[in-house]
Amino acid sequence: MKLPMTTATSTEETERDARVAVLPVGSFEQHGDYLPLITDTLVASVIATAIADRYNLFLLPPVTISCSHEHAGWKGSVSISSRTLAAIVTDVVDSLAHSGVHKLLVVNGHGGNYVLSNVVQEASVGGPKLSLFPSSEDWTRGREDAEMVTSSHADMHAGELETSLLLHAMPEVVRPGYASANHEAESRPHLLSLGMGGYTKSGVIGYPSLGTAEKGAALLESLVRSAAAHLEVLGESPVGR
DSSP states (O other): OOOOOOOOOOHHHHOOOEEEEEEEEOOOOOOOOOOOOHHHHHHHHHHHHHHHHHHHHOOOOBOOOOOGGGTTTTTBOOOOOOOHHHHHHHHHHHHHHHTTTEEEEEEEEEETTTTTHHHHHTTTSSSOOOOEESOOHHHHHHHHTTTTTSSSSOOBBHHHHHHHHHHHHHHGGOOOOOGGGGGOOOTTTTHHHOOOGGGGOOOOOOOOBGGOOHHHHHHHHHHHHHHHHHHHHHHHHOOOO
């Protein structure tokens, strides 16, 4: 499967005339020995593409580098500042308005992009304009619907959830080794100061051995359903197709 990304023309988007755009935001950071650096971008893009397809929304290309500072020191991990990420999303919002699209669903695939919450809050002061997806509740519901064993806390990075989603959507990018790569770090009180390196040598915190394509498919379907509530908050009536 190729990277999920829009190939629509301007004419096709004119005909679609969507009122809501969907922006996947990923990252470029280590995910152990078996998942690619672009994992979070793939995760965000797979989810965003499925949502845009179900509800006939305007799919944007992904933001591929974001705030991965906790992964500093691992070969290949690249970050931009939180100020830059906030500016990118804000500029996208302003640019969309020029083409008549005034609402944006931001699909975040990387937990370290804390600044996105502030961007959404600030943009929506005058009324719902942006929504950040998935929320922690959406992820929890997705795990339950997919009958995953782990929690978001225990399985925070390169674990059951991410491995399952990629085994379903893009199995060719998953390398061997995930079945023996589990690493537990339940207590991480100084993660912001010490980064991932303070709690894992492999770069993994989670249980990738539990990942399956079937769980990934159920997770994705659950998230697509959950997105409908975010569209309703934005004042839209989501109609699946």
